[in-house]
Amino acid sequence: MRVAVIVFPGSNADIDLYNAVEDVMGVPVDYVWHSDTDLSQYDAILLPGGFSYGDYLRCGAVARFSPVMEQVVKAAEAGKLVMGICNGFQILTEVGLLPGVLLRNTSLKFRCKLSGLRVENNQTAFTRDYAAGEEIQIPIAHGEGNYYCDEETLEKLKAGNQIVFRYHGENPNGSLEDIAGICNEQGNVLGMMPHPERAVHTWMTSDDGRRMFTSILKTWREKSSVTTHA
Amino acid sequence: MFKAVVYVTLRESVLDPQGHAVKGALHTLGFDEVNNARIGKYMELTLDTTDRAQAEERVREMCEKLLANTVVEDYRFEIVEG
Numbered sequence: 067m068r069v070a071v072i073v074f075p076g077s078n079a080d081i082d083l084y085n086a087v088e089d090v091m092g093v094p095v096d097y098v099w100h101s102d103t104d105l106s107q108y109d110a111i112l113l114p115g116g117f118s119y120g121d122y123l124r125c126g127a128v129a130r131f132s133p134v135m136e137q138v139v140k141a142a143e144a145g146k147l148v149m150g151i152c153n154g155f156q157i158l159t160e161v162g163l164l165p166g167v168l169l170r171n172t173s174l175k176f177r178c179k180l181s182g183l184r185v186e187n188n189q190t191a192f193t194r195d196y197a198a199g200e201e202i203q204i205p206i207a208h209g210e211g212n213y214y215c216d217e218e219t220l221e222k223l224k225a226g227n228q229i230v231f232r233y234h235g236e237n238p239n240g241s242l243e244d245i246a247g248i249c250n251e252q253g254n255v256l257g258m259m260p261h262p263e264r265a266v267h268t269w270m271t272s273d274d275g276r277r278m279f280t281s282i283l284k285t286w287r288e289k290s291s292v293t294t295h296a
Numbered sequence: 297m298f299k300a301v302v303y304v305t306l307r308e309s310v311l312d313p314q315g316h317a318v319k320g321a322l323h324t325l326g327f328d329e330v331n332n333a334r335i336g337k338y339m340e341l342t343l344d345t346t347d348r349a350q351a352e353e354r355v356r357e358m359c360e361k362l363l364a365n366t367v368v369e370d371y372r373f374e375i376v377e378g
Contacts, residue, residue: 167365171313
């Protein structure tokens with residue numbers, strides 16, 4: 067398995083994400099620059115947090131037109147795993163791989179703290195190593211994480227079991243129905259505001275994020291063994 | 297040459313925390329008549345074109361594609377002589 071961490075101008079969680087993949091998954095991982103146009107060798111594509119293009123205009127609005135994004139969309143359509151964290155989530159909504167939008171936190175404050183989450187869907191490629199309804203601690207760091215979508219979209223998300231994480235305890239940003247992370251209908255694209263890559267060792271205060279990476283690895287192993295034996 | 301003046305605002309149905317904070321500040325200053333405040337973006341684009349109809353069509357496309365996120369934002373624009 068080979069993992070890509072996309073780097074946009076202004077990404078700042080790319081190194082954390084790279085290290086988490088290396089430490090937890092132990093598979094080859096590469097930084098892929100936003101101007102690259104070949105993702106064919108990657109099985110999972112990760113979009114890191116940060117402030118791509120300075121968050122100018124809207125967060126994710128400019129990054130979404132980076133050359134690499136066309137390939138990210140193609141990879142997602144081909145069923146590859148795509149995960150966007152924080153700014154990566156914002157980019158995935160802007161490019162239309164995930165519905166809705168991330169608005170300014172209702173408090174208008176940048177929130178940087180450990181946040182309680184509930185795993186609402188542990189049947190995804192990214193969360194299978196968690197228990198259903200498990201409460202975990204993952205740090206957040208954002209000023210625009212207030213998830214919003216219209217009612218029709220919300221109903222679809224619920225019907226499709228696409229709400230993957232909800233904030234547990236305090237909702238730090240005012241998001242609709244405490245939504246912290248969602249996936250697409252097919253389940254191969256996930257976006258979340260909290261940073262699992264910053265919770266992969268006990269010395270980081272929490273290692274609850276590890277199992278997202280082990281889940282991705284397990285999903286890939288199963289998929290590739292099916293392909294090999296088919 | 298034309299100039300496009302573009303306004304982007306959050307839809308009425310979407311809570312605008314900045315507008316809410318500004319309204320509160322105006323009330324604190326005694327401007328009690330303010331019963332709503334909405335914060336938006338103002339953009340000026342100078343266009344290298346002499347065709348007004350084409351300019352309008354192109355600016356609409358810019359708004360739809362990039363300048364506004366139509367999931368939560370409305371836009372309007374004026375084309376004026378640059």
